Amino acid sequence: MARNAANRPPLRLCIHRGPRHRFSLPAMPASPLPWSFPLVTGASSGFGVEFARQLAPSARALVLTARRAEALDTLADSLRRAHPNLLVHCLPCDLACPSERRALPDRCAALGFTPDLLVNNAGLGDYGSFAQANWNKLAQVLAVNVEALTHLTYLFVPLLGRHPASGLLNVSSLAGELPMPDFAVYSASKAYVTRLTEALRIEFRPRGISVAALCPGPSPTAFGQTAQRPGEVLPSADFARQSPERVVRCGLRALATGRPDSFPGAAVWWTSRLLRLLPAPLLRLILGLRPRQARPLSP
Numbered sequence: 078m079a080r081n082a083a084n085r086p087p088l089r090l091c092i093h094r095g096p097r098h099r100f101s102l103p104a105m106p107a108s109p110l111p112w113s114f115p116l117v118t119g120a121s122s123g124f125g126v127e128f129a130r131q132l133a134p135s136a137r138a139l140v141l142t143a144r145r146a147e148a149l150d151t152l153a154d155s156l157r158r159a160h161p162n163l164l165v166h167c168l169p170c171d172l173a174c175p176s177e178r179r180a181l182p183d184r185c186a187a188l189g190f191t192p193d194l195l196v197n198n199a200g201l202g203d204y205g206s207f208a209q210a211n212w213n214k215l216a217q218v219l220a221v222n223v224e225a226l227t228h229l230t231y232l233f234v235p236l237l238g239r240h241p242a243s244g245l246l247n248v249s250s251l252a253g254e255l256p257m258p259d260f261a262v263y264s265a266s267k268a269y270v271t272r273l274t275e276a277l278r279i280e281f282r283p284r285g286i287s288v289a290a291l292c293p294g295p296s297p298t299a300f301g302q303t304a305q306r307p308g309e310v311l312p313s314a315d316f317a318r319q320s321p322e323r324v325v326r327c328g329l330r331a332l333a334t335g336r337p338d339s340f341p342g343a344a345v346w347w348t349s350r351l352l353r354l355l356p357a358p359l360l361r362l363i364l365g366l367r368p369r370q371a372r373p374l375s376p
């Protein structure tokens with residue numbers, strides 16, 4: 078029977094980098110995801126909430142972590158209502174704190190939970206000139222985006238390896254593709270995530286752990302609010318904007334289908350290709366074109 082055009086899902090473009098490029102049109106209902114025991118960091122907001130929602134239908138138990146316990150509880154309640162057979166555990170944790178990170182595997186073990194998917198999603202940015210940054214904020218960016226992601230991967234690899242097939246999805250960014258003035262520490266932290274993920278993908282293959290990097294462009298979450306300093310305006314790139322739902326779907330599909338990374342959306346994907354092709358001197362020239370003002374520095 079012909080499908081009613083009004084009920085047809087919108088045409089969607091989901092581009093992953095890999096051995097072959099794919100323009101997928103998920104007009105059919107999405108197939109179940111292969112993970113039963115996912116652990117999602119940064120689950121109190123934005124992509125993290127969306128990861129939890131999209132993983133819940135195929136999961137048997139789900140661990141959610143972030144600092145804001147109330148937001149985690151609210152999400153957990155709504156997931157339990159939608160999926161009565163799903164076990165949802167909230168483990169509030171400040172990932173910037175090494176001892177709290179170290180305690181996470183034991184807290185999971187106490188619940189009888191051995192993850193078969195780790196989504197390293199928690200992260201934050203700081204937009205504005207490096208010299209005028211607040212050091213504590215830069216330290217948070219490094220602690221969460223770089224240290225915590227690396228430490229959690231290290232702590233959970235042995236647990237992921239207990240399953241015959243498991244996954245590690247690191248949330249990086251399109252910003253990791255170029256050295257961004259005024260986003261210097263954030264873009265460098267994401268370049269680290271993308272490179273680390275690429276290397277671990279090869280190291281973990283014999284252990285049966287699939288690894289992928291999700292490299293989104295702009296998406297409407299609380300990220301911009303957190304990254305913005307008072308008086309600074311975060312530049313918007315509306316042409317490349319993708320919904321959190323799309324971003325997360327592309328990332329999970331990339332990991333499930335064995336692709337190394339995902340740059341959701343045509344504009345984001347083409348931008349990433351262009352950035353990798355541009356000769357460094359030309360890239361430096363373009364990045365230096367924006368007029369800059371040397372403001373007085375605080376002592």
Ligand SMILES: NC(=O)c1ccc[n+]([C@@H]2O[C@H](COP(=O)([O-])OP(=O)(O)OC[C@H]3O[C@@H](n4cnc5c(N)ncnc54)[C@H](OP(=O)(O)O)[C@@H]3O)[C@@H](O)[C@H]2O)c1
Nearest residue numbers: 119121122123124143144145172199200295296298299300
């Ligand atoms: N949105 C975008 O435009 C965009 C684009 C590219 C990449 N990304 C990346 O996507 C990821 C998710 O960001 P989002 O867009 O969903 O932003 P978001 O809505 O601000 O979510 C950030 C999440 O990270 C958690 N987090 C931050 N600091 C933490 C800490 N010290 N300990 C534990 N959890 C912490 C937050 O939870 P609590 O505050 O409750 O701790 C929150 O759940 C980040 O890695 C970001 O870099 C975002």
